[in-house]
Amino acid sequence: MRIATFNINGVNTRLANLTAWLRAEAPDVVCLQELKARGEHFPEKAMRDLGYHAVWEGEHRWNGVAILSRGGPPIVTRRRLPGDTSDCQSRYIEAAVEGVLIACLYQPNGNPRPGPKFDYKMAWAERLNRHAASLFGTGAPVVLAGDFNVVPTDADIYNTRSWKSDALLQPESRAAFAALLDQGWTDGLRERFPKDPPPWTFWSYFRASWARDAGLRIDHLLLNPEASARLTDAGVDREVRGEEGASDHAPAWIDLRSREG
């Protein structure tokens, strides 16, 4: 079972990019972030025509998350990250797919920092860690997949210089991510690529980042022990970032062997 995460940065604007990738790679499950489309504008028919069931949380203009599955339909277990009923941004959706619990998340970017956006990011991270702890020991395989908007260490970026004050690299952001890993989650990409540099998942539109391969690793797939025991491979479909009209992210994925295997 291949589970991918892809910050699509506008699901309708990049529908051609998305469908070309789905046709080429045919991942079993896909977590999408930054739909930038309200719910009624989600391209459900296009997904269905490609053989994917879809569940999603849209939002006016920004954010928005979805889970696609081409096997059994995703059974939604949550549409909001618990812990703050006043938070109405669409950044989390969770579903069971063929016995695997999948959390699709889009952590706030947090810029500019300091300020209310960064405070929101850190509060959101705190809520994520609390909820992740409750998912960790359920006994089922669990995968937390998405755009965490965190560069975990200095090894996860081409060069820290121009990003030093960015919210993605701050000690607080990193500490929250490290605390999440300390719960016992396995970083799927790092498991497969332990040597530096790891594969990047994001290249900014600024400063010809793609042409210079000036990338960051901010899209992550975290596995609890039940999922990690089934991990066979991981990767990034980086060629997707080089296409005409590409998102600034590339899809990242893990492969899990079947329960029988």
Next chain:
DNA sequence: ATGTCGAGCAAAGCTCGA
């Protein structure tokens, strides 16, 4: 500080978010 994108509003170029 800068750079480049997308969506929305409203009818072009700005604003906000990233």
